[in-house]
Amino acid sequence: MSISRRDFIKLFGISIASLMMTRCRIGPPIATCYAPMPPTDLPPTPPASARERLRWCWQRFGELAQATRDQASQGEGSGEDTLGQQMVADHRAALDELVASGEITPTVANLVQEAYDAAVYHVWRSNAPITCYEPVIVDYAPASAGVLVQQAEILAEVAGQGEIDPKTLANAQAALEHDLAYYALSDADLQALYDQVLAEYQSNGQPIPSFDALQLEVSTDTSAAAQFIINLLTGK
Amino acid sequence: MKDTKPRLQSLIFEATQRCNHACLHCYNVWQPAGVSTYPRGELDTSRTLDLLAKALDETSCPHVTFTGGEPLLRKDLPVLLEFLQKRNTRTTIISNGRLLDESPLIELLDKGVSLFELPLLSHQREVHDALSGVPGAWDAVLAAMANIRLQRGQFVAAFVATRLNIADLYETIRLAFAFGARALMFNRFNPGGRGRENMEMLLPTAGQVRRALAIADAAAAEFGLPISCSIPIQPCLVDTRAYPHLGFGYCAAGSERAYYTLDPLGNLRPCNHSDLILGNLFERSFPEIIAPAHMQAFMDARPAFCDSCPKRDECQGGCKAAAQVCCGSLRAEDPFLHHNRGEYLAIPGI
Numbered sequence: 001m002s003i004s005r006r007d008f009i010k011l012f013g014i015s016i017a018s019l020m021m022t023r024c025r026i027g028p029p030i031a032t033c034y035a036p037m038p039p040t041d042l043p044p045t046p047p048a049s050a051r052e053r054l055r056w057c058w059q060r061f062g063e064l065a066q067a068t069r070d071q072a073s074q075g076e077g078s079g080e081d082t083l084g085q086q087m088v089a090d091h092r093a094a095l096d097e098l099v100a101s102g103e104i105t106p107t108v109a110n111l112v113q114e115a116y117d118a119a120v121y122h123v124w125r126s127n128a129p130i131t132c133y134e135p136v137i138v139d140y141a142p143a144s145a146g147v148l149v150q151q152a153e154i155l156a157e158v159a160g161q162g163e164i165d166p167k168t169l170a171n172a173q174a175a176l177e178h179d180l181a182y183y184a185l186s187d188a189d190l191q192a193l194y195d196q197v198l199a200e201y202q203s204n205g206q207p208i209p210s211f212d213a214l215q216l217e218v219s220t221d222t223s224a225a226a227q228f229i230i231n232l233l234t235g236k
Numbered sequence: 237m238k239d240t241k242p243r244l245q246s247l248i249f250e251a252t253q254r255c256n257h258a259c260l261h262c263y264n265v266w267q268p269a270g271v272s273t274y275p276r277g278e279l280d281t282s283r284t285l286d287l288l289a290k291a292l293d294e295t296s297c298p299h300v301t302f303t304g305g306e307p308l309l310r311k312d313l314p315v316l317l318e319f320l321q322k323r324n325t326r327t328t329i330i331s332n333g334r335l336l337d338e339s340p341l342i343e344l345l346d347k348g349v350s351l352f353e354l355p356l357l358s359h360q361r362e363v364h365d366a367l368s369g370v371p372g373a374w375d376a377v378l379a380a381m382a383n384i385r386l387q388r389g390q391f392v393a394a395f396v397a398t399r400l401n402i403a404d405l406y407e408t409i410r411l412a413f414a415f416g417a418r419a420l421m422f423n424r425f426n427p428g429g430r431g432r433e434n435m436e437m438l439l440p441t442a443g444q445v446r447r448a449l450a451i452a453d454a455a456a457a458e459f460g461l462p463i464s465c466s467i468p469i470q471p472c473l474v475d476t477r478a479y480p481h482l483g484f485g486y487c488a489a490g491s492e493r494a495y496y497t498l499d500p501l502g503n504l505r506p507c508n509h510s511d512l513i514l515g516n517l518f519e520r521s522f523p524e525i526i527a528p529a530h531m532q533a534f535m536d537a538r539p540a541f542c543d544s545c546p547k548r549d550e551c552q553g554g555c556k557a558a559a560q561v562c563c564g565s566l567r568a569e570d571p572f573l574h575h576n577r578g579e580y581l582a583i584p585g586i
Contacts, residue, residue: 154414165375171382172415
């Protein structure tokens with residue numbers, strides 16, 4: 001299993017954005033598990049230093065999410081991510097200053113920007129509404145047991161009407177029963193199934209590697225870019 | 237170097253113009269045969285691969301939807317899918333289901349097709365077959381749905397709401413749910429292609445659509461089934477806020493969410509309902525073709541009827557592609573709006 005450095009840094013940016021959105025900020029320990037984190041206190045105007053402006057950009061995902069939802073509910077525009085584009089431009093400009101001052105190399109800067117672009121796009125897309133010919137958001141998770149039972153009841157009723165080809169009905173029922181069988185498995189059955197899938201996967205010459213053994217095609221620059229973002233957000 | 241490629245959520249590829257159905261509501265821009273002057277034909281496998289490669293090289297696009305015509309009529313479909321699979325591009329196939337037997341289906345799933353979009357126009361065989369223009373269509377699509385689920389694939393059902401089938405909506409949703417549809421698309425009939433010739437027979441009234449949406453909204457809640465209304469519905473005809481379980485969208489032309497459509501000859505259009513050819517991908521680059529100079533007129537077009545409406549920039553008058561195809565102008569009224577002006581509602585709050 002391998003992952004390109006470009007994909008890595010994009011996923012890294014998206015992961016950071018997701019953490020920021022859930023306010024999983026690194027800081028002093030909080031008293032309880034579920035205590036809500038206070039809203040980010042963003043300065044009303046961008047900070048003066050390039051590094052602080054960069055940090056400011058990474059703290060604006062909540063604002064972007066809200067603006068995207070507001071834009072949709074107020075019917076402004078047709079999907080243009082105006083704030084996101086501005087954030088991307090601000091981030092690039094701050095990075096360019098750091099490159100000019102020698103604090104960061106152009107290669108690392110481009111990777112940091114790549115991470116930020118992906119993060120902005122992810123947040124915007126997660127909050128933009130369904131649009132013309134978007135074939136709805138499909139949930140690929142297994143259907144719940146309740147849904148399967150409901151499907152089985154309707155299918156039995158439809159079958160009773162005698163309109164549908166028997167072979168088609170048999171296939172539909174077989175598929176449904178297969179899905180239902182999953183819910184009848186005990187923990188031991190599930191573990192056995194998991195072991196079987198794992199063994200089949202490994203028998204194809206594709207052993208599942210440990211995380212440490214993953215062949216990440218991450219260059220020194222990519223690591224530096226990821227570390228730069230972490231340092232930026234943790235105030236190092 | 238910053239990546240300046242246009243970012244698209246998806247690209248529609250009309251793999252072929254050939255079809256084994258003759259849907260009364262078909263919006264394909266090359267229909268009706270003998271009337272439409274739209275360019276016809278398709279490229280061989282090698283040139284088609286070149287075309288797809290160029291489209292993906294020149295954009296940042298993670299997803300391609302194959303449509304037609306009927307895409308499964310292309311014998312080289314697995315080759316095209318394999319090419320996209322190797323590029324980590326997700327694929328969806330819009331099909332009538334007629335050719336989705338077990339063997340080809342397994343091959344398509346192996347080639348990475350993540351979603352099928354299949355029509356289910358009624359719970360009644362005769363209604364579905366009449367709208368599809370061929371006998372056996374209903375049996376075929378149900379068989380395809382059962383096959384897909386049996387082979388661990390995923391599908392969504394598309395219901396095209398016309399005067400002929402709109403009363404069947406609830407039972408149709410129920411049938412789609414029982415067969416394992418992961419979602420349902422409620423597409424009000426949008427005239428174009430062959431559908432233009434059947435407009436009087438098929439175009440529902442706004443009142444019929446309102447009643448159908450109420451049924452869809454209740455069904456979405458009852459079955460926990462996502463239902464989206466993919467063809468724009470004007471809020472001055474239907475107050476979409478009354479249907480909280482349904483998703484509604486408007487024309488996304490020009491944005492990242494646009495559904496640029498590539499025909500089998502390489503002509504690029506704003507969407508699959510539009511017959512406006514922006515350019516040919518073998519002659520110009522993707523970014524050049526979709527540059528504002530070419531797309532702006534499409535994006536800015538609004539019918540005069542909407543001038544004073546505060547929702548005009550969101551709704552854009554509905555489907556301007558249908559307006560152009562049916563009335564010859566992007567600024568004409570979408571036929572659904574035009575034929576339902578008598579039901580215009582001044583909606584409180586807009």
